Amino acid sequence: MKRIFVLSMLISILVAGCTKQDSTDRCAGTNYDIQFTKNPAIGGVNNGSLSIFYPRGDTLRYQLNNGAPQANPNFSGLAPGTYLIWVINQKGCSDTISTTIEAYGPKYAAVKQLIAGYCGPCHLNGGASGGKNLDTDASIVSSWDRIRLRCVNGTPTFMPQNGQLTTVDKQKITDWVNAGHRISD
Numbered sequence: 001m002k003r004i005f006v007l008s009m010l011i012s013i014l015v016a017g018c019t020k021q022d023s024t025d026r027c028a029g030t031n032y033d034i035q036f037t038k039n040p041a042i043g044g045v046n047n048g049s050l051s052i053f054y055p056r057g058d059t060l061r062y063q064l065n066n067g068a069p070q071a072n073p074n075f076s077g078l079a080p081g082t083y084l085i086w087v088i089n090q091k092g093c094s095d096t097i098s099t100t101i102e103a104y105g106p107k108y109a110a111v112k113q114l115i116a117g118y119c120g121p122c123h124l125n126g127g128a129s130g131g132k133n134l135d136t137d138a139s140i141v142s143s144w145d146r147i148r149l150r151c152v153n154g155t156p157t158f159m160p161q162n163g164q165l166t167t168v169d170k171q172k173i174t175d176w177v178n179a180g181h182r183i184s185d
Ligand code: HEC
Pocket: 114, 115, 118, 119, 120, 121, 122, 123, 129, 130, 131, 132, 143, 146, 147, 150, 151, 157, 159, 160, 161, 162
């Protein structure tokens, strides 16, 4: 009796084992909460970059679009465009996430950089002092006139609140506005 029980256990384990190796199920449940940082391509040069910081591991490989899988989770020299990021494990199972490498013009890149340097925490990382959050490119572009008025003209008062920008940084905003205040300028 006991022997039959053990035998049937063995058979069911074997059957379960076979089911798991079914090609359609083999990679089921391969889900990664892929997290990454990225930088745009600036000034018409293919200098965008992308770095996957989760998941990381010796057995994982990383791939962009149809490129070669690599152990290094950092990619540089990227052209602007849409990329599918692949994280592939040692079983050959993978998960993906899509992202875009933006094309910034040099004047916009300079403004974006000064905002990152001066406007946090009040307007960055979710901060919205005066109802103004500047985390996204779209929010910066649509706020171009307010950014110029507050940071260059000081109307009604200067931003940042605790001290004006340098003359050089004010000029960066003026140059971007005069060029057309787009991401591509
Ligand atoms: C220390 C916090 C702080 C920093 C840093 C700061 N701001 Fe502000 N900002 C405020 C506060 C508070 C308000 C709301 C009161 C006001 O409008 O004066 C505001 C309002 C604004 C507004 C919306 C009001 C309007 O006139 O449209 C804009 C745009 C703005 N800031 C731009 C900027 C920019 C650009 C920077 C960086 C160069 C910056 N601020 C840096 C605190 C800050």
